[in-house]
Amino acid sequence: MTAPGTFDEPLLELAPCGFATVAYDGPILQINETLLSWTGYSREEVVGLKSFADLVTRAARAYGQTHLRPMLLTAGSVREIALTMVCADGSRLPILLNARLDRDADGHPSVISIAVFDASERRQYEEELLRAKQEAEASEERSRQLARTLQSTLIPSRPPAVPGLQIAAGYRPSGDGEEVGGDFYDVFQIGPGDWVVVLGDVCGKGVDAAVITALVRYSVRAATVDHRSPAAALGVVNRILLEHGTDRFCTLVLLRLQARDGGWDVVSCSAGHPLPVVVRAGAAPEPTGTLGTLLGVLDDPPLTDDTLRLGFGDRLMLYTDGILEARRDGELFGELRLLDALDRHGRGDVAVAVDALLAATMAFQGERADDDIALVVLGPPAD
Amino acid sequence: MDLVQRHAVTRTGRLGAPAMVLGPGFGCDQDMWRHVAPAFESDHEVVRFDHVGSGQSDVSAYDPEHYDDLQAYADDIVLLSRELGLRDIVLVGHSVAAMMAVLAQRAAPDLFAALVLVGPSACYVDDLETGYVGGFDERDVEELLELLGSNYLGWSRSMAPVIMGNADRPELGQELTDSFCRTDPDVARQFARLTFTSDNRADLPHVSAPTLVLQCTDDTIAPLSAGRYVHDAIPDSTWVHLDAVGHLPHLSSPDETIAAIRSFLDARA
Structure with missing residues (x-):
């Protein structure tokens, strides 16, 4: 029993x-x-x-x-x-x-x-797995934070205040914004009433591309001090890129702005980059300048300086091709839509213009960008 | 967004009659009401639903920042009741949904004519300062969250074939499998944390509707002390101690549960 x-x-x-x-x-x-x-x-x-x-x-x-x-x-x-x-x-x-x-x-x-x-041993093993997962998540978060920090050095949150010039900039990262994009812009002063505006796009994404973006940005700053001509300054940047040995290339627009009689004399040079668009009272917006060759490929790229006068109320817009290539069902946003949006929103306050253009592009592609978008709108105050 | 779809609403009974809204509790979905709902369909419009993030609800509507307090879930019940045009609502909340019901009634007193709280607890964690016994301490809560995490795969992988293969109980069907297996583990974790860390004791005195508190026997989630606290703090409260053991009387002892609710409603009529 x-x-x-x-x-x-x-x-x-x-x-x-x-x-x-x-x-x-x-x-x-x-x-x-x-x-x-x-x-x-x-x-x-x-x-x-x-x-x-x-x-x-x-x-x-x-x-x-x-x-x-x-x-x-x-x-x-x-x-x-x-x-x-x-x-x-x-x-x-x-x-x-x-x-x-x-x-x-x-x-x-x-x-x-x-x-x-x-299940004592199994549980221990699971706890180790869990710890490893948590560490991986923490490391991912650190890398995201690093990407954000890096991005903010390449895309300043707002341009500096320039006396006699309204200037606004906008940026939308592609996808969920966790990877550093190749778009950048910079606005800096050389002397009294003498300013440089640059906006460009280094091919590729991620930290490797960001290294080149930083190189281009600082090379532009250095080269424009010695060279008043944007085309000459970009020749220097081209050599620096070739000597660096990277296989990444870069397109950009460089403006040298000189204050005169309440307006601005502008010399612009495009290195394989979409041409700046000028918006004048009573006229349709139109691209201005000469399309040169991108940087980082040819030993002696053809680059041309073009001059332009910005008077009261005139506006000039620089942008990256993320705007033109915004997609909806395989259809591109394209230059016509951009010029139309500028015609309607590009004439008043520059910050309003930037917001309206970003909104139009993002709405077109369902609020999720396939590619980075950067743009700058500038011009003398309207009155 | 269509609220009916978002909450996977099931409407039965007499449309336009006084309504009974059945809120599922922690770890449950509307299917848990399947034995109780039919008993009230002759004289009520009976509405079953799932909280956003669980059961058959639209999980894409789950925003972790929004659903970070019980008020968000209570607001959903208010919105849903209004959207459906319900009247004279008896709001039945099981487990954590009992406190959602309290919050909903406080937010929209005209909408809800009576509350039925099944296995309620206003605070699951003991409060040493006031001597309140909720039944859990902080370590228990952490262990429970851990346990839910480590058993998630168990549910989704092992349980589905078990339930599916249960040929002699076909009424279980696909829905139950889905309700247990489809809950996203992150959503389940946040909901569990919310459930076991909420303290709604201060909301109880603001309940202005007649309320039935259904207390189970040997309920480790909502012990007797927690149920008594709820009953004592709600001004117009009726107390019924069920013989049903555990935390799911509507599943394990539906007849006793139905009878208790029925006699509460009859006494008010």
Whole structure:
């Protein structure tokens, strides 16, 4: 005759996993020697007195009521549930649990059979995996932060204040904005009433492209100090790019602005970049200048200086090809739509113009840009 | 966005009759009401729904910043009730949805004529300062969140075939499989954290509708002390202690649950 609460089969008593039977909504009916030895309870203090829920953490109890019980009632069994038992001495035992609910002849739930596996090592392994995952996530976040910091050095959040010139800039990164794009712009002063505006696009994305973007940006700053002619300055930038040995090329527009009689004399040079668009009162917006050759490819790229006068109310817009190439169902935004948008929004306040142009481009492509978009609108105050 | 689709609303019973809105609780979806809902369809318009992020709801509508307090879920219930043009609503909330019901009634007292709170707890974590016993301490909450995380794959991979293969209980069907398996683990985690860290004790005295508190036996989620607290703090509250064991009386003892709600409604009529 076996003691109450034991299994008849010696195999079940000493099996290398824990067994128990539990009355539905009631106490433990049977528990095997293995599970008792793992948890440190004696059979007398458990059988008929404690429920299985009394042997697990409160969290596991809550989980059991909200998740396991409904699954047992509906599906009849649960498998490989990770829980934690609380041993007699208060220590904790991670387990995996399988359970089956049996019903009586009337279909009412009667007995739950439970098999328990010691999962201490598995749990440790999982915790290590979890830690590795958390570290990977943290590292990803650091790299995103780095990308944002880098981006902000290439795309200033707003241009500096230039006396006698309204100037506004806008930027939209491609996709979710987590990768550093190749677009950049810069506005800086050479002397009194003597300013440089540059906007460009280095091919590619990511940190490698950002290194070249930074190189171009600072080379432009250095070259424009020695060379008043934008074409000459860009010749220097071209040589620096070739000497660097990168296979990345760059397109950009460089403006040299000289204040005179309340307006500005502008010398512009485009190195393979979409031409600046000038907007004058009473006239349709039109591209201005000569399309030169991109930088970083040819030893002696053809580059041309063009001159232009910006009087009261005139506007000049520089942009990257992310605007022209904004897509909707395979159709491009294109120059015609850009000129039309400028005609309607490009004549008043420069900041309003930038916002309107960005909004028009983003709306066209469903608010998600395939490519970076950068643009600058500038001009003398209207009055 | 269509609220009916967003919340996967199920409307049964007598359209235009006084309404009964059934709010599912923690870890559950509207399917948990399947035994209770039919009992009220003869004299109520019965509305079942899923919270955004769980069950058959439109998960794409889940914005973690928006759904960062229970008020957001309560507001959904108010919006949904208005959208459906419901009247004289008996709002039934199970588990955490009980506190959503309290918040919804506080926000829109004219909309909700009565509350039924099934296994309610206004605060799951013990409060040592006031001696309040919610049944959990902070370690328990963290362990529970961990447990939900480590068992997620278990649900989605192992349970689906088990349920699907249950040929003798076809009524379980695809819906139940989906409701358990489709909840996004990040959503489930945030909802669990929200559930177990909310403290709505201060909202209870503002409930202006007659309220039925249904307390289960041996409910580890919402122990007797938590239920009593809710009952004592709501001005017009009726207390019923069910024989049903556990936290899901509407699933395990639907008849007793139905009878308790029915006699509460009859007493008010």
